[in-house]
Amino acid sequence: MTTGGPPTVETIAERAGVSIASVSRVLNGHGARPETVRRVERAAAEVGYVANAVARSLKGGRTKQLTFAMQDIGNPVYVEMVRQIQTITKAQGYRLLLHSTDAVAEDELAVVRSLADRTSDGLILCPIRITPEHIEALRTAAQPVVVIGSLPDDAPVDSVRADSVTGAELAVRHLAGTGRRRIAFINGPADTVPGRNRRLGYRRALDACGLPADPLLTVTTEFTIEAGARSVEALLERDAAPGDGLDAVFCANDQLALGASQALHSRGLRIPEDVAVAGMDDTVLVRACWPPLTSVDLGSAERGRIAAEMLLERIAGQGPPVPPRVRTVTPRLVVRASSAPGASAPGGAADGEVTS
Amino acid sequence: MTTGGPPTVETIAERAGVSIASVSRVLNGHGARPETVRRVERAAAEVGYVANAVARSLKGGRTKQLTFAMQDIGNPVYVEMVRQIQTITKAQGYRLLLHSTDAVAEDELAVVRSLADRTSDGLILCPIRITPEHIEALRTAAQPVVVIGSLPDDAPVDSVRADSVTGAELAVRHLAGTGRRRIAFINGPADTVPGRNRRLGYRRALDACGLPADPLLTVTTEFTIEAGARSVEALLERDAAPGDGLDAVFCANDQLALGASQALHSRGLRIPEDVAVAGMDDTVLVRACWPPLTSVDLGSAERGRIAAEMLLERIAGQGPPVPPRVRTVTPRLVVRASSAPGASAPGGAADGEVTS
DNA sequence: CTGAAAGCGCTAACAG
DNA sequence: CTGTTAGCGCTTTCAG
Numbered sequence: 060m061t062t063g064g065p066p067t068v069e070t071i072a073e074r075a076g077v078s079i080a081s082v083s084r085v086l087n088g089h090g091a092r093p094e095t096v097r098r099v100e101r102a103a104a105e106v107g108y109v110a111n112a113v114a115r116s117l118k119g120g121r122t123k124q125l126t127f128a129m130q131d132i133g134n135p136v137y138v139e140m141v142r143q144i145q146t147i148t149k150a151q152g153y154r155l156l157l158h159s160t161d162a163v164a165e166d167e168l169a170v171v172r173s174l175a176d177r178t179s180d181g182l183i184l185c186p187i188r189i190t191p192e193h194i195e196a197l198r199t200a201a202q203p204v205v206v207i208g209s210l211p212d213d214a215p216v217d218s219v220r221a222d223s224v225t226g227a228e229l230a231v232r233h234l235a236g237t238g239r240r241r242i243a244f245i246n247g248p249a250d251t252v253p254g255r256n257r258r259l260g261y262r263r264a265l266d267a268c269g270l271p272a273d274p275l276l277t278v279t280t281e282f283t284i285e286a287g288a289r290s291v292e293a294l295l296e297r298d299a300a301p302g303d304g305l306d307a308v309f310c311a312n313d314q315l316a317l318g319a320s321q322a323l324h325s326r327g328l329r330i331p332e333d334v335a336v337a338g339m340d341d342t343v344l345v346r347a348c349w350p351p352l353t354s355v356d357l358g359s360a361e362r363g364r365i366a367a368e369m370l371l372e373r374i375a376g377q378g379p380p381v382p383p384r385v386r387t388v389t390p391r392l393v394v395r396a397s398s399a400p401g402a403s404a405p406g407g408a409a410d411g412e413v414t415s
Numbered sequence: 416m417t418t419g420g421p422p423t424v425e426t427i428a429e430r431a432g433v434s435i436a437s438v439s440r441v442l443n444g445h446g447a448r449p450e451t452v453r454r455v456e457r458a459a460a461e462v463g464y465v466a467n468a469v470a471r472s473l474k475g476g477r478t479k480q481l482t483f484a485m486q487d488i489g490n491p492v493y494v495e496m497v498r499q500i501q502t503i504t505k506a507q508g509y510r511l512l513l514h515s516t517d518a519v520a521e522d523e524l525a526v527v528r529s530l531a532d533r534t535s536d537g538l539i540l541c542p543i544r545i546t547p548e549h550i551e552a553l554r555t556a557a558q559p560v561v562v563i564g565s566l567p568d569d570a571p572v573d574s575v576r577a578d579s580v581t582g583a584e585l586a587v588r589h590l591a592g593t594g595r596r597r598i599a600f601i602n603g604p605a606d607t608v609p610g611r612n613r614r615l616g617y618r619r620a621l622d623a624c625g626l627p628a629d630p631l632l633t634v635t636t637e638f639t640i641e642a643g644a645r646s647v648e649a650l651l652e653r654d655a656a657p658g659d660g661l662d663a664v665f666c667a668n669d670q671l672a673l674g675a676s677q678a679l680h681s682r683g684l685r686i687p688e689d690v691a692v693a694g695m696d697d698t699v700l701v702r703a704c705w706p707p708l709t710s711v712d713l714g715s716a717e718r719g720r721i722a723a724e725m726l727l728e729r730i731a732g733q734g735p736p737v738p739p740r741v742r743t744v745t746p747r748l749v750v751r752a753s754s755a756p757g758a759s760a761p762g763g764a765a766d767g768e769v770t771s
Numbered sequence: 772c773t774g775a776a777a778g779c780g781c782t783a784a785c786a787g
Numbered sequence: 788c789t790g791t792t793a794g795c796g797c798t799t800t801c802a803g
Contacts, residue, residue, distance in 0.1 A: 065531065065557060067780055078790045083782055092788060109531035109557075113472045114780035117795050122469060124512075132488075132497055133699070141488055145515055154534065156480075157513045159501055175421065175465035177796095178510065201421060201465075284702055317703055324705055343489070346640055347673055347703035349680055423796055434774045439798055448772060470796035473779050533780095777800080786791080 066106040074102035086110065121180050125370065128158040128170045129185040134282075135313070135342035137185065140207065140363030144183060147367040153180070162187045168196050175201040181370045183207060183363075187251055189214075203373035205366045209252045210385070217373065219365045219386045221357035223253055223339070226390030227260025228267075230337045230355050231309050233392055235268040237400040239307035239335055242270065245290045245319060246311045247282040254279070257311045257339065276305060280315075287318025288325075295326060306334055307398070313338040313345060313354055320348050320397070335398040341391075350396035358388035422462040430458035442466065477536050481726065484514040484526045485541040490638075491669070491698035493541065496563065496719030500539060503723040509536070518543045524552050531557040537726045539563060539719075543607055545570075559729035561722045565608045566741070573729065575721045575742045577713035579609055579695065582746030583616025584623075586693045586711050587665050589748055591624040593756040595663035595691055598626065601646040601675060602667045603638040610635070613667045613695065632661060636671075643674025644681075651682060662690055663754070669694040669701060669710055676704050676753070691754040697747075706752035714744035 068079040068086075075082065075098040085091050085099040086108075102108075116122045125148050129137040141157070148155050156179055160166040167186050171193075174182055181203040186193060189210060197204055198215040206218040234242050244261045247254045258277075265272050275297050280286040287310060294305060308323075310316035316338030320330060328334050330350055338345065341356035365386055424435040424442075431438065431454040441447050441455040442464075458464075472478045481504050485493040501511050512535055516522040523542050527549075530538055537559040542549060545566060553560055554571040562574040590598050600617045603610045614633075621628050631653050636642040643666060650661060664679075666672035672694030676686060684690050686706055694701065697712035721742055 065533075068782095069780085079781085080783080080790060080792090081788085084789085087782080089783095090788080095788080107531070107555075109528070111473075111780050112532040112534045113469060113478060114795090115782080116469045117467075117473050117779090117797090118781050118783085120795075132494055132501075138488055138494060141513070142515070145488075145513065149515075155513050157497070157501065157511050159498070159505075173465070175463070176468040177421075178468045199463075284699075321702075321705055321707075343640075344703060346677075347700060349677055349705050424798095425796085435797085436774060436776090436799080437772085440773085443798080445799095446772085451772080467796050470779090471798080473781090473795090474797050474799085476779075772803105774803085775801090777798105779797090781795090782793105784791105784793085787789085 065111075066103075066108045067111070070106055071099060071102045071108055074106065075099045116177075120177075121374075122178060123152055124154045124156055124179040125367075126156040126158055126170065126174075126179040126182045128160055128167065128182065130162040130187055131159055132157065135344060136340050136359045139342065139359040140185070140366075143360050143363035144367045147364060147371070151371060153371075164188060164190060164193075168192060171196040171200050171204065174204070177201075181205070181374050183366045183370055189252070203370055203376070205370045205373070207362050207366050209256070215383055217369045217384045217386075219362045219369070219388065221362060222387050222390050223256040223355075223357055224260040224263070226339060226355040226357050226392075227257040227309070227311070228264045229260075229390060229392040230339065230353070231261050231264030232268060233353070233394065234307045234309060234335055234337060234398060235264065235270060237335065237398060240270060241273075241276065241305040242307040242309055243276040243294050243305045244278070244309050244311075245287060245294075245315045246277065246279050247315070249279050254311065261309060282312050282314055284314045284318040284321075287315035287320075288322040289318075290315070291319045291322035291326075308334060308336050310336070310338045313340045313342045313348075313352065316352055316354070316397075317344050317348050320352070330397050331399045337398050341393055345393070345395065348397060350399075353395045353398035354393055356391045356393055358390070361388050421467075422459075422464045423467070426462055427455060427458045427464055430462065431455045472533075476533075478534060479508055480510045480512055480535040481723075482512040482514055482526065482530075482535040482538045484516055484523065484538065486518040486543055487515055488513065491700060492696050492715045495698065495715040496539075496541070496722075499716050499719035500723045503720060503727070507727060509727075520544060520546060520549075524548060527552040527556050527560065530560070533557070537561070537730050539722045539726055545608070559726055559732070561726045561729070563718050563722050565612070571739055573725045573740045573742075575718045575725070575744065577718060578743050578746050579612040579711075579713055580616040580619070582695060582711040582713050582748075583613040583665070583667075584620040585616075585746060585748040586695065586709070587617050587620030588624060589709070589750065590663045590665060590691055590693060590754060591620065591626060593691065593754060596626060597629075597632065597661040598663040598665055599632040599634070599650050599661045600665050600667075601634050601636065601643060601650075601671050603636065603671070605635050610667065617665060638668050638670055640670045640674040640677075643671035643676075644678040645674075646671070647675045647678035647682075664690060664692050666692070666694045669696045669698045669704075669708065672708055672710070672753075673700050673704050676708070686753050687755045693754050697749050701749070701751065704753060706755075709751045709754035710749055712747045712749055714746070717744050 068082045071082045072079045085096050145155050183205050185207045204216045209220045210218045278290040280290050308319050320336050337353040339355045341354040345352040345354045424438045427438045428435045441452050504511050539561050541563045560572045565576045566574045634646040636646050664675050676692050694708050694710040697710040701708040701710045
C-alpha cells in the first residue's frame with residue numbers, strides 16, 4: 060500500500076492496476092501492450108511521478124554524476140573548463156559536481172579517494188602539484204580519473220596537458236621579434252609544473268634570440284593580479300640601478316599581466332610604446348586589459364572538452380582495457396595591441412601566431 | 416559471500432567475524448563492545464572500506480548534495496556566489512552540484528522539477544525572470560528551494576534579494592554629487608527584474624538631483640563587455656546631434672562598465688577627467704578596469720552565503736513550518752578612481768559610500 | 772551488546 | 788506480454 064510520501068513505482072502500479080515490473084518497463088520504454096502503456100503513462104502523469112535517481116543508481120551502479128576538482132573557481136581558466144565540461148556532460152545526461160580544493164594537496168587526495176564512495180562515476184582533476192601520494196591515489200582510484208595537467212610518463216591515468224614551454228617560447232620570441240630587448244618575466248611559484256615550464260620556455264626563447272638572461276629581470280610570485288602589480292614595482296626599482304629600462308614584460312598568466320599593466324599605467328609608462336606586455340591563458344581578462352592583452356591561448360576550453368570526452372570514454376569502457384593516454388594541446392599566440400612594436404624597430408610574424 | 420567488487424559491509428562482517436549490523440554500528444559510532452570495535456575497524460582498514468554513499472542515501476532519504484543553478488558560470492557574480500556556497504556546504508559535509516541554465520526559462524523550470532528525482536537535498540536558484548510557471552513550480556517543489564533574486568510577495572519559498580534600486584540610486588547620486596550633469600545609463604534587458612530596478616534607481620536619483628531624464632542618454636542592451644562598448648559608441652554618436660556631451664556613464668553592471676571604459680579610451684576620452692564611469696556588482700572586474708572602477712557592491716558573496724544558510728536551515732527543518740522568508744542585502748557604493756571629480760566641480764560624500 | 776531481518780525504490784531475471 | 792521475486796548496500800528496528 061502506498062503511503063503519503065512521493066509517488067513510487069508502487070503508487071503507479073496500484074493506480075494503473077498492473078505490477079511494478081510493468082511500470083518500470085513502460086517507463087523505460089521496454090515495450091508492453093498498448094493498453095498497459097496507456098494506463099501506466101496516465102497514472103504516472105496524474106501523480107506527477109519522477110523516478111528516484113538514488114534508487115536507480117543503487118541498482119545500476121552508476122550515478123550519472125561527474126566530479127570536477129580544481130583549486131579555486133575564481134580563476135577564469137577553471138571557469139572556462141567548467142563551461143566546456145558542463146556542456147558535454149549535460150548533453151550526455153550527467154550532472155556535474157564541483158569541488159574546490161583551495162590548492163590543498165590533502166584535499167586533492169581526499170577527492171580522489173572519495174571516488175570509492177560511489178558518489179560520482181568519474182573525476183576530472185586539476186592538481187597543482189603531483190606527489191608520489193598523488194600517483195598512488197590515482198593508481199588505486201575506484202573510478203576513472205582524467206587529469207588536466209602534466210603527469211610523469213608512467214602515470215596510471217589519462218591526462219591532457221598544455222604545452223606551456225612552447226607557449227612561453229612563442230610569446231617571448233614574439234616580443235623579441237617586435238624589437239624588445241629587455242624582456243622581464245613575472246612567473247608564478249617555481250615549484251609548480253606551470254611555473255617550471257614557463258620559465259623554461261622563457262629561457263629557451265631568450266637563448267634562441269641571442270638575448271642575455273638577466274636574473275634581475277625575473278620575479279617569482281603568486282598567480283594573482285596584485286602580485287603582478289607588485290612585481291612590476293619591484294622590477295622598476297631594481298631597474299633603476301642596473302641601467303637601461305625594461306621594454307617588455309612577459310607574464311606567466313593573464314592575472315599577472317593585468318596587474319602588471321595597471322602598475323605600468325600608474326607609473327606613467329605607456330603600453331605598448333614604452334613597455335610591451337604579454338600574458339598567458341587567453342582568458343576573458345585579455346579584453347579587460349587596456350590596451351587589449353597579447354596572450355598565449357593554452358587551450359583551457361579545449362583541455363576541458365578533451366578531458367570530459369576522455370572521461371566519458373573511460374566510463375563507457377567497452378572493449379579491452381586501454382593504456383593511459385596523454386593528449387597535448389597546442390598553444391596559440393594571440394597578438395593584440397599590448398605588444399605592438401614600440402619606439403624601436405618593428406618585427407615580423409612568428410610561427411603559430413594569430414591576430415585577434 | 417563476498418564477490419570481487421568493492422568491499423561492502425558484508426566483506427567487513429566476514430573478515431571481522433561479526434554481523435553486518437555490528438559493522439554498521441561500529442562504523443557509525445553507535446557503540447559496541449571494545450573487542451568488536453577493534454575487529455571491525457581493523458577489517459575495514461585492511462580492505463580500505465569506504466561506505467557506498469548511494470546506498471546510504473537510499474536508506475536515509477538524504478543525498479548530502481545541494482544544487483546551485485544560475486545562468487552562466489562565466490559571470491563573476493555567480494563565481495562569487497559559488498565560492499561562498501561551496502565554503503558553507505563543504506563545512507557541513509554537502510557536495511555541490513552546479514547547473515548552468517544558459518538563461519533558458521525552460522531549463523530553470525526543469526531544474527526545479529528535477530528536485531523530485533531526489534538527486535539533491537535542496538536548490539539555490541538564480542532565475543533571470545519569474546513567470547507564473549516559475550511560481551507554480553516553486554510551490555510544488557519536492558525539496559527546499561531558496562531563490563536569489565526578487566520574487567513576488569506571496570512567493571512560496573525563501574529568497575535573498577539585492578536592493579538594486581537603492582544601489583543604482585547611490586551610484587547616480589554620487590556621480591551627480593561630483594559635478595556630473597549629463598549622466599548616461601547603459602542598462603541590461605528592460606524586461607528583467609534587475610533591468611527594471613536599476614532603471615528605477617537611475618530615474619529616482621536624477622529626480623532627486625534635479626537633473627532632466629534625457630531619453631537619448633539611456634541605452635538598453637545585454638549584460639556583456641561588448642554591449643558596453645557598443646553602447647558607448649551609440650551614445651557618442653547620438654550625442655553629436657543633441658549638443659553638449661555626456662560627462663558620466665552609469666552602467667547596470669561591471670561587464671558593461673568595463674566595455675564602456677574601453678570604448679571611451681578608444682575614442683580618446685579620459686576617465687575620469689572627461690567622463691566618469693560607474694558600474695554595479697563590484698566584481699573582480701573593478702580591478703581589471705583602468706582606472707579602477709567605482710561600483711556598487713550588491714552583496715553577491717553575502718547573498719550566496721545567506722542563501723546557503725537559509726537552505727541548510729530549511730533542510731534541517733525542525734520545529735513548526737516557518738513561512739517563506741525574504742532577506743534583503745544592503746548595497747554599498749565603493750568609490751574608486753573612475754569617478755573622481757572631472758574638469759568641473761568636486762562633490763562631497765553621500766550615504767552608504769565607501770572608499771577603496 | 773549482538774544478530775536476524777526488513778526495507779529504502781528501482782531494475783532485471785525468471786517463470787508463467 | 789506480464790507478474791513475482793531477488794537484490795543493489797546500507798541503516799535500523801526488533802528480539803534475544
